[in-house]
Each structure stands twice: as structure tokens, then as C-alpha cells.
Amino acid sequence: MNQAPENYALLTVEGKEIQLPLIIGSEGEKGIDISGLRRDTSCVTIDPGFMNTASCYSQITYIDGEKGILRYRGYDIQELCKKVMFVDVAYLLVHGELPGESERRNFSRQLNLNSMIHEDMRRFFDNFPQGAHPMCILSTMINAMAAFYPQVDLKSMADNIDDSCARVISIVRTMAAFAYKKSIGEPVVYPRQDLSYCANFLNMMFDSPVRPYVISPEAVRLLNTLFIIHADHEQNCSTSAVRVIGSAQVNLYATISAGISALSGPLHGGANQAVIEMLRMIQEDGDVEKFIRLAKDKSSPFRLMGFGHRVYKTYDPRAEIAKMECEKYLASSGYTDPLLDVARRVEEAARKDSYFIDRQLYPNVDFYTGILYRALGIPENMFTVMFALARLPGWVAHWKEMIGDSTKLVRPRQIYMGRTGDEAKREIEKRSIAAHLI
Ligand code: ACO
Numbered sequence: 001m002n003q004a005p006e007n008y009a010l011l012t013v014e015g016k017e018i019q020l021p022l023i024i025g026s027e028g029e030k031g032i033d034i035s036g037l038r039r040d041t042s043c044v045t046i047d048p049g050f051m052n053t054a055s056c057y058s059q060i061t062y063i064d065g066e067k068g069i070l071r072y073r074g075y076d077i078q079e080l081c082k083k084v085m086f087v088d089v090a091y092l093l094v095h096g097e098l099p100g101e102s103e104r105r106n107f108s109r110q111l112n113l114n115s116m117i118h119e120d121m122r123r124f125f126d127n128f129p130q131g132a133h134p135m136c137i138l139s140t141m142i143n144a145m146a147a148f149y150p151q152v153d154l155k156s157m158a159d160n161i162d163d164s165c166a167r168v169i170s171i172v173r174t175m176a177a178f179a180y181k182k183s184i185g186e187p188v189v190y191p192r193q194d195l196s197y198c199a200n201f202l203n204m205m206f207d208s209p210v211r212p213y214v215i216s217p218e219a220v221r222l223l224n225t226l227f228i229i230h231a232d233h234e235q236n237c238s239t240s241a242v243r244v245i246g247s248a249q250v251n252l253y254a255t256i257s258a259g260i261s262a263l264s265g266p267l268h269g270g271a272n273q274a275v276i277e278m279l280r281m282i283q284e285d286g287d288v289e290k291f292i293r294l295a296k297d298k299s300s301p302f303r304l305m306g307f308g309h310r311v312y313k314t315y316d317p318r319a320e321i322a323k324m325e326c327e328k329y330l331a332s333s334g335y336t337d338p339l340l341d342v343a344r345r346v347e348e349a350a351r352k353d354s355y356f357i358d359r360q361l362y363p364n365v366d367f368y369t370g371i372l373y374r375a376l377g378i379p380e381n382m383f384t385v386m387f388a389l390a391r392l393p394g395w396v397a398h399w400k401e402m403i404g405d406s407t408k409l410v411r412p413r414q415i416y417m418g419r420t421g422d423e424a425k426r427e428i429e430k431r432s433i434a435a436h437l438i
Helices: 037-041 077-083 086-094 101-113 118-125 134-148 154-159 161-183 195-204 217-230 237-246 252-263 271-287 288-296 319-332 340-354 354-358 366-374 382-404 419-438
Strands: 002-013 016-024 030-032 063-065 071-074
Touching: 002 037, 016 037, 037 161, 071 077, 071 086, 071 319, 077 086, 077 134, 077 217, 077 319, 086 101, 086 195, 086 217, 086 382, 118 134, 118 161, 134 161, 134 252, 134 382, 154 161, 154 319, 161 195, 161 252, 161 382, 195 217, 217 319, 217 382, 237 382, 252 382, 271 288, 271 340, 271 366, 271 382, 288 340, 319 366, 340 354, 340 366, 366 382
Parallel strands: none
Antiparallel strands: 002 016, 016 030, 063 071
């Protein structure tokens, strides 16, 4: 972050002029520092949805939504997908550098040691009703971790930060697989120390005593790619939730649980499941144009799921990778999915349509990833869980960055538009008269 002292924004409020410093980020992003605004003018800013608000300084992820650039710690995601594994990316996000050989070994060891769930926690899974959404199970279970791993005050967690981070990244993967096994009534499969992070997850999901799972290197490669493209996305809704909750100095498990709850919404991570439901509906109906018309109709709540993004005003680079993987993985595995053809037709129709062109609405990360999860055998209600597993290193990195800064408790202001005190006084006076008459 550079502050160019000669650069200020001038603001005049009720005749008083103040200078607001211009902050320039390392990639040239500009921001106006309004931290002294209320003190100097007694005014606050209003920005619903925080469309114009940078909530913090961060060194983790850079996005250029106009050019379709996404970088973790400076590295383009395309390069990361080609050259490294998800565990390397997790290390990069959390620690700031790609791991060397010994760091990689140590990190893998920590992930391995922390992959088991406390045996008493396993019983919890039995008490969720059949059909409970796995995101709800996951957020509950993670919150409950504080009861089983009691060193949860901020100082203990910060002193053992490597362990805290590795535990949450590793154990959530085990919980996700256990939740799935419970939901289909099969015995859980324990993590294995001889398998890589992604291979272990696939094995815990699909191995069974009567149907041993054969781990395909192509499936592991695909899962690595999917996890890498989802690993962080700067101050999105769930990461902001993690930072907001974390700013109250609650423990890491509670903050991650909040992130998972935020991610479950259909406007956020829940969109990958909603995309498949939409594609199936379009496939059954057969009329793509009808759904394009519906998405444009302001009197209808229908939106084209997997389209549009708050930050990207061009093709989401993650969607580009997912689309390419659809062609590559489906061709190499021999798996066919009629929904891929529907997705292609929807994209083609939307990208020709002036409504989507004018509003710069392109496929986002969720548009093609559901098709890939289906190809891996992941059930639809687990799609958002997959997103959450992949996003864990990002959440953990932001939590770590936040507790390392002297960040204040997040506590936005508001402009009160309700009943005035005088109005209320008049109302209450009438009431006491009425009570007296009775
Ligand atoms: N289908 C139809 N119209 C859309 C869509 C869509 N998917 N997305 C945006 N629009 C329209 C809006 O109706 C609005 O039109 P208007 O200017 O005529 O009123 C305009 O485009 C701008 O949309 P906003 O909702 O104001 O944009 P915002 O940045 O707030 O929303 C969001 C972004 C929530 C992602 C939105 O594009 C959307 O709902 N998409 C579908 C859900 C989805 O795919 N979510 C996943 C996002 S990626 C992620 O979170 C991992």
C-alpha cells in the first residue's frame, strides 16, 4: 500500500472543505481513505451492499474484475492450476509463500495428524434428521469443535496458529465426507495417511467395504483444479462474514462456521447446486430462449443462475478453467452429461443477448463446476460443501491476516430512518391517557 501525499480527494460538507488521502494499492487500485470523515464532518458514508467500500488492506488475493484476473499472493490461478497442488495453494494462502520441500512435508504431516474427528463427535452425526442439508450439518459441527478442542481463546489459537489452521483445513474435509456417508446410511471411512489431500477426500466419500473405490489420477487432478480455483476470492460475502465475526475475537471454528453459513446462500456458493437444478429444468422443457426471456423479465424472480458477478464484468477466469476442464475431463473419462450441452446452449444464447451484454453478465465460477462435480460422482446437495472445503484456506488466511493486524471490531454505522423520539413521546402520552380512563 502506498499513500501518495500529494494526492487527495477534496470533499466539501456544509461549506467545510476537507482533504481525504488517496491510497494506492500495489497493483494500482485507488481508494479514498475516509477513516477521519466522521471525526472531521460528523457525517458517515452510505454504501448498501458495500459496492464501493474496501473493508481492509490485504496481501492475499488480487482481482481485476474488468480484465478477468485472479491472483493468489501474486500468482495467476491459471499458472497455479498447471504447476502445483491444492495443498501448495493452501500453504501459499495461509503462509504467504509457496512451500519448499521441507515446508510441504511438514504441512502435509500436520494435515495428516489433524485429519481425525474426535470419536465423541461422530455421534453428533447420528442425530441430524434424514435429509438435513450437509451445509447445515457442517456449520453446526465446526462450531461444536470449540467444545472438543478447548484451546480456543484467541491467544492460544494465535500462539499455535499453524496447528489451528491445519486442524480446521484438514478436519472439515473429514467431516464433509462423514456427513455424506451418514446421509446415505453407509459406514464412515477414516482418512489414510498414505493418500494426498484430494485423493483422501475422494476415498472417504466413495470407498465402501463392499465396493472398494479405485482412485483415478485424473479425478484427483480435476479435484485439485476445482479446489484451487475456489480457494480464495478476497472480500466476498463469506470471507467478509469470517472477518466480521472474527473481529469480535471469537475462535476460529466459530468464524469458519459463519463463513459456511454465508456460503450456503443461493446468491453465493449455493449457486452451483441451483445451476444444475436450473439446467435440468431447461433440459426437461427444451426451450432455452424461454428461460432467457424469463431471466430478463423483471416481474419474474427467475435469474440465470451461474451468471453475473459483483466484481467480474467479463468472463470469470475460474469459469474459463471450469469450462475447459469440462471438455478435458469428460473427454478423457468417457463420461457424458447432457446438461453440458444445455449449459453450452444457455451460454451461447445469453452471450448474444443485449440484456446480458449491456449488463456485462458472463458465466461465473458456478456455471460449469456442478457438471464437473457430477462427473466426479459428487451428489448435488454436496456441491456447496465442496466449495466450502476449497475455500477453507482462504478463510483461514483472512482470519490469520486479520488477527495479525490491529484491526478494530467491525461495527458499521447506519442512517436511522425510523420514528423520531418526539413522535414516540406523543404516541406514548396518548396511551397513558387511555390507560388512566380504563
Ligand atoms: N440473471 C438475470 N439478470 C441478472 C443476473 C442473472 N443471473 N445477474 C444480474 N442480473 C441483472 C440484475 O437484474 C440487474 O438488472 P437491472 O440493472 O436491470 O436492475 C443487473 O443485472 C445488475 O445485477 P445486480 O443484482 O444489481 O448485481 P450484483 O452485483 O448485486 O449481483 C449476483 C451479483 C448476486 C452474483 C447476481 O449476478 C446474481 O444473482 N447472479 C445469479 C446467482 C449466482 O450465480 N451467484 C453466484 C455468484 S459467484 C459466487 O458467489 C461464488
